[in-house]
Every structure is written in C-alpha cells, then in structure tokens.
Amino acid sequence: MRRAHAGLETPEYYVPGLPADYVAQRYGIPLADIAKLGSAENPHGASPLATEAVREYLDALHLYPSWTADPLREEIAVTYGFDPSEVICGAGETEILSLITRAFCPPGDKIQMPGPCFPIYHLFAEAEGRIPVLVHSATNRQSMALDVDAYLEAIEPNTRIVYITNPHSPSGTWLEEAEVRRIIEASADALVVLDEAYVHYSETSGYIHLAHEYENLAVLRTFSKAYGLAGLRIGFGVASQPIIDTLMAVKPTWNMGQLQIVGGVAALADHEHVARTVRTIAENRDYVQGRFEELDRFRMVRGSRSNFFLVEILDLDTDSTKVFEGLLERGVVVKDGSVSFRGLDDRFLRCDVNLQMHMDRLVDALSDLP
Ligand SMILES: Cc1ncc(COP(=O)(O)O)c(C=O)c1O
Incomplete structure (x- = not known):
C-alpha cells in the first residue's frame, strides 16, 4: 500500500x-420551511x-x-490602504489558512488557537504533523470570552x-484593539x-x-459572509511583503478563477448589499435575544458581535446532539457544539x-422539544 504523509493516515x-x-x-419538510x-x-x-x-x-x-489575481489584489489594496504586494487572494480564507499552516509552521512545531475555534485551524495543523494547542478559557464559561492572560502564558518558543x-467563532465575542495588540x-x-x-x-x-504596524501579523478576510459569496470562494490576507512573498511560493499557481476575480472586484463596491446585510443581522440579533427570554431550558450566550451565537442547554436531561436532532426534525439546522467544535462540550x-x-x-x- 502507498503510504500517506504522517498524519494523513486516519x-x-x-x-x-x-x-x-x-x-x-430526510424529514419530508417543504424546502421553504427549513431554517x-x-x-x-x-x-x-x-x-x-x-x-x-x-x-x-x-x-x-x-x-x-x-x-x-491582480485585478482583485489591486482593488483590495486600494480599499484598505495597502500596496498590492502586501495582499494575497485565495479560494476563501480557508485556502489562505492552509498556505499559512504550511509556510510558517514546520511539522512538529506548535500552532496556538482558542478552544473552541474554527476547526480548520487544528485540522490543517494535524494533517501534516503540526501540533495544535487549544487554549481553553474555562473560567469564562458564562460569556465564553477569551482569557487573554492565559492565552499569552500558553505561547512557547516553538509556537x-x-x-x-x-x-x-463559535462565541461571537469581541476583543478590543489593546488586547489584540498585547x-x-x-x-x-x-x-x-x-x-x-x-x-x-x-x-x-x-x-x-495593524498589518501596517506589525511585521508578524497577517489579517484575513472573506467574501463568504457579508458579501454573500460563500459559493464563489474568495478570501484574502494582508501582511508585510516578506510574509506575502512566502505565501505566494506555496500557493497553487492559478488558485483564483476569473469569476472569483471579477466577482470579488464587483462585491467590494457593493456597499448597499453589505449595509443591508449588517442591518438585518444587528436587528435580528436583538430580536432573537428578546425571544430567548421566553425559554427556561436554554440560555443565549450574550455579547455576540457576529451573525451567530451560542446557546447553552441548561436542561441536564438532554444534550446538544439530542437537541440538534430534535431541531432537525422540526426543520431547523444548527451546529451541534459537541460534534462541530473541539473543546465545546455537549451543552452548546x-x-x-x-x-x-x-x-x-x-x-x-426549542420550546416545542419534549
Ligand atoms: C472563523 C472563520 N474563519 C474563516 C472561515 C472560512 O471562510 P471562507 O473559506 O469561506 O472564506 C470561516 C467559515 O465559516 C470561519 O468561520
């Protein structure tokens, strides 16, 4: 049998x-009734x-x-005040995360992330033998906020x-600029x-x-969310030129198709769509928070600044997988914390x-669940 790269065998x-x-x-529910x-x-x-x-x-x-992806790269550079040589485009942020993993961490060394986090961070780390270190903020279960002191303490020489x-993600919590700088x-x-x-x-x-100020920083963004282009696959990173040059060396040569490039350029000018989307999210985040007041077996984790939030299951007679399945039967698709996020238990x-x-x-x- 051919041998895969260590880490890719299972x-x-x-x-x-x-x-x-x-x-x-699967549940015989009209498509229009699915949330x-x-x-x-x-x-x-x-x-x-x-x-x-x-x-x-x-x-x-x-x-x-x-x-x-020069037309897009140049438009991003102008929009955010960078030189095109400080920008890299990818098939979603996900591709750029993969390039960063390969280019900046040799196998055997560590990649640090909050626990729980976007799973791609640790999946890409593990695939080729890097060591993901998930730093849990257990003291902050109520708010799920990052414990920055604990995060700093976890950094090691081979991180x-x-x-x-x-x-x-998944909490939606927000870090102030001073904490990010720290x-x-x-x-x-x-x-x-x-x-x-x-x-x-x-x-x-x-x-x-901040990417202008710090040579050890890359800032990543996506067109999948506020621009609504998850299916087109466009993301980008900005960083100092030496970082971008390194990423270019491991980037698959034509990673961005023409449609991604022209779609991204046009989306950047679509301020109306972004504004309408952000308004809808802000209004309905408040709305759903109000509606959660009606529930006593579930708690919305407050303070999300994103387009999702965590729900804590207070009822000890059930768990996230049972609630997830019960919601599916009722045409509501969410993420089961215990399956989708390492470090999040069966309460979320x-x-x-x-x-x-x-x-x-x-x-x-949720109120209809037995
Ligand atoms: C935190 C976070 N980063 C990055 C991404 C990847 O986005 P994309 O590859 O669609 O640009 C996601 C997608 O859900 C995400 O949740």
Whole structure:
C-alpha cells in the first residue's frame, strides 16, 4: 500500500452545516420551511453587483486568469490602504489558512488557537504533523470570552502561529484593539493570524490597519459572509511583503478563477448589499435575544458581535446532539457544539442570526422539544 504523509493516515475532516435540501428530503419538510442556521451564510444572498459581474464574464472563460489575481489584489489594496504586494487572494480564507499552516509552521512545531475555534485551524495543523494547542478559557464559561492572560502564558518558543478570531467563532465575542495588540506583541517569534471573517457584523472597521504596524501579523478576510459569496470562494490576507512573498511560493499557481476575480472586484463596491446585510443581522440579533427570554431550558450566550451565537442547554436531561436532532426534525439546522467544535462540550449549540422568520422557527422549535 502507498503510504500517506504522517498524519494523513486516519484523517479527520471538517463537519459542515447540513444543506437545506438534505434536511427537507430526510424529514419530508417543504424546502421553504427549513431554517438553515448552521453555516453563517448571508440571509439576503449574493451581492447583486458580483452576480452581474460574474454573468458578464461567462464568455471569456477560455482565458487564464492572473496567477496572483491582480485585478482583485489591486482593488483590495486600494480599499484598505495597502500596496498590492502586501495582499494575497485565495479560494476563501480557508485556502489562505492552509498556505499559512504550511509556510510558517514546520511539522512538529506548535500552532496556538482558542478552544473552541474554527476547526480548520487544528485540522490543517494535524494533517501534516503540526501540533495544535487549544487554549481553553474555562473560567469564562458564562460569556465564553477569551482569557487573554492565559492565552499569552500558553505561547512557547516553538509556537509558530498564534490565531485570533475577531469576532470569535463559535462565541461571537469581541476583543478590543489593546488586547489584540498585547497578543501580537507577546508573540514576537510567531506569526499572528487575525481572522476577521465576521468583522462586518461587529459594526467596526476591524483591525486590518495593524498589518501596517506589525511585521508578524497577517489579517484575513472573506467574501463568504457579508458579501454573500460563500459559493464563489474568495478570501484574502494582508501582511508585510516578506510574509506575502512566502505565501505566494506555496500557493497553487492559478488558485483564483476569473469569476472569483471579477466577482470579488464587483462585491467590494457593493456597499448597499453589505449595509443591508449588517442591518438585518444587528436587528435580528436583538430580536432573537428578546425571544430567548421566553425559554427556561436554554440560555443565549450574550455579547455576540457576529451573525451567530451560542446557546447553552441548561436542561441536564438532554444534550446538544439530542437537541440538534430534535431541531432537525422540526426543520431547523444548527451546529451541534459537541460534534462541530473541539473543546465545546455537549451543552452548546451554535445558531446563526438570520431573518426574523427563521429566528421565530428556532425559538418555537426549542420550546416545542419534549
Ligand atoms: C472563523 C472563520 N474563519 C474563516 C472561515 C472560512 O471562510 P471562507 O473559506 O469561506 O472564506 C470561516 C467559515 O465559516 C470561519 O468561520
């Protein structure tokens, strides 16, 4: 038998949120009645400007794209005040996370992340023999906020990458700039990766500007969330040029197709779609928080600045898998904490913020559970 790279012999894969058509078919529920609250997608769909740009490009698919996605790279650079040489584009942030893992951590060394976190961080680490270190903030179970002191203490000489997710997933909690700076400054020998996938929902401009100041920082963003382009696969990173040059060396040459490039350029100008999406999320985050007051067996973990929140199951006679299954039978898809997030136990679910109708379906289904 051919031997795989060590670590790839018993691989563990990412567990995505279930698709709506699968749930509709399995439980015999009309597709229109499904509340899909497990993938943090955009309730208003794709950016209309991006959709139009993609359509217009369909007759030029025989042409190779720029291998560095230059039109998009340049537009991102202008938008955020960087030089194009300080920007890298990828098939979603996920591709850039993979490049960073390979380029900045030799096998055997450590990659630090909050526990729980976006699973791709530890899955990519483990696949080729890096050691993921999940730092749990057990003292803060009520708010699920990151314990920054404990996080700093965990950094070791062979920690090569230190992740910060802001807003965090799965909790939606927010770190202030001074705390982010503290982590970057304490990680001088590591590359700090600040993942701002959900930054629009914080209603701030985030901390992308810090990439001008710190040579050990990469800031990552995605078009999958506020721009609604999860299916097109566009993400980017900004960092000092030596970091970007290194990532370019491990990047698959034509990683971005023409449609991603033109779609991304158009989306960046679609301020109306982003604003409408952010408004919907902010309004319905407040709305669902109000509705959770009706429930006594479930607690919404407060303070999310994102388009999802954690639900704690207070009823000790049930657990996250039973609640997850019960919600599925009622046409509501969420994430089962114990399955989807390492370091989150069977007391938690992650639920998206979406249209009011779906928030009602979620709360009604939770109250209907036996
Ligand atoms: C925290 C976080 N980072 C990054 C991503 C990846 O986004 P994408 O690869 O779609 O750009 C996700 C996706 O859900 C996420 O939750």
